[in-house]
Amino acid sequence: MNAEIISVGTELLLGHTINTDASFVARELSAAGINLLYTCTVGDNPERLKDAVETALDRSDAVITTGGLGPTGDDLTKETVAACAGKKLVMDQASMDHIEKYFKGRLLSPTQKKQAMLPEGCTVFPNHVGTAPGCGFRSANGKLVAMLPGPPSELIPMLKDCAVPFLLKDTENAAIVSRIVRVFGLGEGYVAEQIADLCEKTNPTSATYAKDGEMFVRVTARAETSEKAAAQCEPVVEDLKERLGEFCYGVDVESLEEAVVRLLAERHLTVATAESCTGGLVAKRITDIPGSSAVFHMGAVTYANEIKTKLLGVPEDVLKQYGAVSPQVAKLMAQGVREAACSDFGIGITGIAGPDGGTPEKPIGLVYLALSDGKDVWVREMRNTGCTKGRGYVRFLAASNALDMIRRRVLGLGGMEYAAYSREKHAG
Amino acid sequence: MNAEIISVGTELLLGHTINTDASFVARELSAAGINLLYTCTVGDNPERLKDAVETALDRSDAVITTGGLGPTGDDLTKETVAACAGKKLVMDQASMDHIEKYFKGRLLSPTQKKQAMLPEGCTVFPNHVGTAPGCGFRSANGKLVAMLPGPPSELIPMLKDCAVPFLLKDTENAAIVSRIVRVFGLGEGYVAEQIADLCEKTNPTSATYAKDGEMFVRVTARAETSEKAAAQCEPVVEDLKERLGEFCYGVDVESLEEAVVRLLAERHLTVATAESCTGGLVAKRITDIPGSSAVFHMGAVTYANEIKTKLLGVPEDVLKQYGAVSPQVAKLMAQGVREAACSDFGIGITGIAGPDGGTPEKPIGLVYLALSDGKDVWVREMRNTGCTKGRGYVRFLAASNALDMIRRRVLGLGGMEYAAYSREKHAG
Numbered sequence: 001m002n003a004e005i006i007s008v009g010t011e012l013l014l015g016h017t018i019n020t021d022a023s024f025v026a027r028e029l030s031a032a033g034i035n036l037l038y039t040c041t042v043g044d045n046p047e048r049l050k051d052a053v054e055t056a057l058d059r060s061d062a063v064i065t066t067g068g069l070g071p072t073g074d075d076l077t078k079e080t081v082a083a084c085a086g087k088k089l090v091m092d093q094a095s096m097d098h099i100e101k102y103f104k105g106r107l108l109s110p111t112q113k114k115q116a117m118l119p120e121g122c123t124v125f126p127n128h129v130g131t132a133p134g135c136g137f138r139s140a141n142g143k144l145v146a147m148l149p150g151p152p153s154e155l156i157p158m159l160k161d162c163a164v165p166f167l168l169k170d171t172e173n174a175a176i177v178s179r180i181v182r183v184f185g186l187g188e189g190y191v192a193e194q195i196a197d198l199c200e201k202t203n204p205t206s207a208t209y210a211k212d213g214e215m216f217v218r219v220t221a222r223a224e225t226s227e228k229a230a231a232q233c234e235p236v237v238e239d240l241k242e243r244l245g246e247f248c249y250g251v252d253v254e255s256l257e258e259a260v261v262r263l264l265a266e267r268h269l270t271v272a273t274a275e276s277c278t279g280g281l282v283a284k285r286i287t288d289i290p291g292s293s294a295v296f297h298m299g300a301v302t303y304a305n306e307i308k309t310k311l312l313g314v315p316e317d318v319l320k321q322y323g324a325v326s327p328q329v330a331k332l333m334a335q336g337v338r339e340a341a342c343s344d345f346g347i348g349i350t351g352i353a354g355p356d357g358g359t360p361e362k363p364i365g366l367v368y369l370a371l372s373d374g375k376d377v378w379v380r381e382m383r384n385t386g387c388t389k390g391r392g393y394v395r396f397l398a399a400s401n402a403l404d405m406i407r408r409r410v411l412g413l414g415g416m417e418y419a420a421y422s423r424e425k426h427a428g
Numbered sequence: 429m430n431a432e433i434i435s436v437g438t439e440l441l442l443g444h445t446i447n448t449d450a451s452f453v454a455r456e457l458s459a460a461g462i463n464l465l466y467t468c469t470v471g472d473n474p475e476r477l478k479d480a481v482e483t484a485l486d487r488s489d490a491v492i493t494t495g496g497l498g499p500t501g502d503d504l505t506k507e508t509v510a511a512c513a514g515k516k517l518v519m520d521q522a523s524m525d526h527i528e529k530y531f532k533g534r535l536l537s538p539t540q541k542k543q544a545m546l547p548e549g550c551t552v553f554p555n556h557v558g559t560a561p562g563c564g565f566r567s568a569n570g571k572l573v574a575m576l577p578g579p580p581s582e583l584i585p586m587l588k589d590c591a592v593p594f595l596l597k598d599t600e601n602a603a604i605v606s607r608i609v610r611v612f613g614l615g616e617g618y619v620a621e622q623i624a625d626l627c628e629k630t631n632p633t634s635a636t637y638a639k640d641g642e643m644f645v646r647v648t649a650r651a652e653t654s655e656k657a658a659a660q661c662e663p664v665v666e667d668l669k670e671r672l673g674e675f676c677y678g679v680d681v682e683s684l685e686e687a688v689v690r691l692l693a694e695r696h697l698t699v700a701t702a703e704s705c706t707g708g709l710v711a712k713r714i715t716d717i718p719g720s721s722a723v724f725h726m727g728a729v730t731y732a733n734e735i736k737t738k739l740l741g742v743p744e745d746v747l748k749q750y751g752a753v754s755p756q757v758a759k760l761m762a763q764g765v766r767e768a769a770c771s772d773f774g775i776g777i778t779g780i781a782g783p784d785g786g787t788p789e790k791p792i793g794l795v796y797l798a799l800s801d802g803k804d805v806w807v808r809e810m811r812n813t814g815c816t817k818g819r820g821y822v823r824f825l826a827a828s829n830a831l832d833m834i835r836r837r838v839l840g841l842g843g844m845e846y847a848a849y850s851r852e853k854h855a856g
Contacts, residue, residue: 012451012454013454013464014455014458014635015450015453015454015456015458018447020446022469023440023443023444026442028443030442037441037470037473039468040467040469041450042466045465052466169756210809279711279714279720280709280710280711281709283790284706284708284709284710286707287706288707288820290783290819291784292731293732295733296707296731297731298730298732298735298739298741299727299731300511300728301724301726301727303715303720304728306725307769311726312730340738340739355718
C-alpha cells in the first residue's frame with residue numbers, strides 16, 4: 001500500500017511550528033509496512049488543499065491528513081477532503097455528546113458543533129484528549145482516507161489506536177506490535193552490520209535508528225492478532241539482546257536515565273552526583289524520571305574549585321597539582337559526594353565542554369567521569385575532541401556516560417573504564 | 429513571490445529524521461517576504477522527484493530544494509532538477525578545488541567529483557562546512573531555483589548568506605535585517621493585542637511567536653542595503669521595548685539564561701542554586717551558556733529532606749511544620765545555598781512536578797521559588813495546576829521563573845513575587 005501525508009496549517013508554512021506530526025505518522029506507517037511516497041504541507045487555504053487532496057487521491061492508495069479539524073474558521077480540512085472524496089458531512093451524535101461533556105454544559109458555539117460533523121458512513125476516531133474527533137473512510141474512487149487532528153497529544157494516540165488499524169483493516173495480519181531495543185556504547189553502523197541478517201527479514205522487520213549519541217533497534221511484527229505479533233517479536237528481541245549483550249540497556253524503555261532509575265529502585269540503591277562541566281545535567285536527567293526521589297537524594301554542581309574543596313572535600317593541593325580537569329579530581333568528587341549524601345554510589349564529572357578553555361594537553365571535549373561505590377572507584381576518560389556538535393553535545397554525551405557507568409556497576413558488567421583504561425582500585 | 433520547498437530524502441519518509449530544514453527555510457522565506465505556499469517531501473527516487481519538481485516549476489515562482497546534493501548514489505537532486513529546468517550540468521572548478529582541499533590530497537572518487545557538477549551559468553553557493561556546494565539559477569521557464577544541502581549545519585549559513593539574497597536579487601529592497609525581541613511573563617495573545625498595529629505594518633513586519641512558556645516578536649525590515657534595513661528596524665524595536673517594558677528581557681539574545689548570565693557577568697555578580705523539584709535544571713540552563721563559570725560557582729540538588737538540612741541548613745522542624753513544599757523552605761534553601769557558596773544571590777526551588785505526589789492542598793504544579801540577596805528574600809508561587817503538559821513543562825517553567833527573578837532583582841524591577849504576592853522582607 002502506497003500512502004501520502006497532507007499536513008494542513010499556515011503555521012507550518014511560516015516555519016514557527018516544526019512538523020513533528022508528519023515524522024510521527026511516517027514512523028508508524030513504516031512500522032506498519034505501508035510505503036510513504038510523499039508528504040506535503042499546505043496552508044489553511046481551501047483551493048490549495050483541494051489541489052493537494054485531488055493529487056493524493058489520484059496517485060496514492062491511502063491519504064492521511066493532519067491538522068485543520070478544530071473549531072475555528074480556518075479549520076477547513078474536513079469540508080475540503082470530504083468534498084474531494086465525494087462524501088457528505090453528517091452529524092455524529094457520539095462526537096457531539098463528547099464535545100458537550102467536554103464543555104460541561106456551557107453553551108456550544110456553532111463552530112464547536114461543527115467538529116461533530118463527519119463524512120457519512122466513516123469510522124469515527126474518538127479524541128480522548130481534545131474535542132475534535134478524527135475519522136477514516138473510503139473515497140468515492142476507492143482510496144483510504146484518514147483525518148487526524150494536529151496537536152501531537154491528540155494525534156499520537158489516535159494514530160496508533162485508530163488510524164493505523166483502520167488503514168490495515170482489509171489487509172491480512174492487521175495487528176502490529178513494535179518493540180524497542182536500546183543500546184549505549186555501540187555505533188549505529190556497527191550494530192547494523194552485526195544484525196544485517198535480521199534487518200533483511202520482513203516479518204518481523206528490524207531497523208536501526210541513531211539519536212543523541214546512542215542508537216536503538218525497532219522490531220515490528222504483523223499478525224492476525226496482537227498476541228501472535230508479540231509472540232513473533234519475542235525471539236527477535238531475545239536474539240538482539242544476546243547479540244548486543246551488555247550494550248543493550250533496555251527493551252521498551254524511553255531512555256538510559258529511565259533504565260538507570262528503574263534499576264536502582266529495584267535494588268534499593270541510591271546515587272549522588274558531583275558535576276562540573278555537565279553543570280547539573282546528570283541530576284536533571286535522573287530527576288526527569290518520575291519516582292527518582294527514591295534513588296537520588298543529592299546532587300552538587302561544583303563549578304568553582306573552592307566549592308569542590310568546601311562541599312566535596314577535594315584537597316586544594318590536588319586541584320593545584322593535577323588541575324580541576326583530571327582523573328584524580330573526578331575520583332575525589334565522586335568519593336566526596338557519595339560520603340556527603342550517604343548514598344551507595346557517587347558520580348564525579350569534570351571536563352572541558354568548550355567553546356573556550358581548551359589547551360593542547362587538555363583539549364575541548366576532554367571529560368573525566370568517576371564512579372565510587374565506597375570501596376572501589378573507576379574513572380572513564382572521554383575525548384570528544386574535534387567534535388563539531390558543540391558544548392551541548394559534549395555535555396549530553398558525558399551525562400550519558402555517567403549513567404552508563406552506574407548501570408554497569410549495578411549489574412557488575414565491567415567495562416567501567418572502557419577497554420583503554422585499566423581498572424584502578426582505591427580505598428573509599 | 430510565491431515559493432515552494434521540495435525536501436529530498438528517503439530518511440524523511442521513514443520518519444526517523446524530523447524535517448527541521450523545511451521549517452528553517454520557511455522561517456527565512458517568511459522573514460524575506462516570500463510567500464511559501466507548499467512544501468513537499470519525496471524520497472531518493474528520480475521519477476517522483478521529477479514529478480514534484482515539474483509541478484513546482486509550473487505553479488510557483490521560486491523552488492527551493494533541500495538534500496540530495498551529496499556524493500552517494502542516491503543523491504540525485506541536481507541531475508533531476510537540472511533536467512526538469514532545462515539545464516546542463518558542468519564542472520565548477522572552484523567547487524572542485526574546494527572538495528580537493530577538503531580531502532587534503534586524498535584520491536577523490538568519481539562520486540566525490542560529481543559534487544562539483546553544477547547547472548550551467550548558475551550562481552554557486554559555496555559550502556564552508558561540508559563538501560557539496562549549493563546553487564541558484566533560473567529555469568528555462570523563468571522560475572527561480574535554489575538547491576541546498578540537507579545537513580542543517582551546511583544549509584543554515586548557505587540559506588542566509590546565499591540563497592535568500594539570490595532569490596531577492598531582482599527585487600527591490602533585497603537586503604533583509606531581522607531582530608528578535610524576547611519576552612517573559614506575558615502571553616502571546618496579550619502581546620499580539622498590544623502590538624496589533626505594528627503586526628499590520630509591512631516594512632518592517634512584526635510577528636509574534638510562542639515557545640516553551642515564553643514568547644518573542646520578530647521584526648524584519650527590507651531595504652536596498654543592510655544598513656538601511658537595520659535603521660528601519662531600530663525604531664520598531666525601541667517601540668516594542670517601550671511597550672513591553674520590564675517583560676522584555678533582551679533583543680537578539682538566544683534565551684533567558686543567556687540574558688541572565690550576560691547581565692550577571694556585566695555586573696560581576698554571582699548566583700548559587702538550591703533545587704528540589706527542578707532537579708538541577710536551573711544549574712544546567714545557566715551552565716549551558718559559555719562563560720557561565722564567572723557567575724555560577726555552585727548548585728545543589730537537594731531532593732531529600734535530610735540533604736536540605738545537612739547541605740543548606742534548613743531546620744528539621746521547619747520541614748516538619750510546613751512541609752518541604754512551602755514558601756518557608758524555599759526561602760531557607762535560597763539563603764542556605766547563598767551562604768554556602770558565598771555568592772551574591774541564592775535561589776531556592778521546591779515544588780511538586782508530578783505525576784505523583786500531589787494533594788488537595790499541595791497539588792501537582794505547585795512550586796515555590798525564592799531568591800535571597802543576603803538581606804531580603806522574595807518568594808514566588810507558581811500554580812501550574814491542571815496543566816496537561818506534564819512534569820517536564822512544570823520543571824522548565826519553574827526554572828524560567830527562577831531566571832526571571834534573578835533578572836528582576838539585578839535590574840531592581842520589582843514584580844519578584846508577581847502581583848498576587850506581597851513582598852516579604854526578612855533578615856538574611
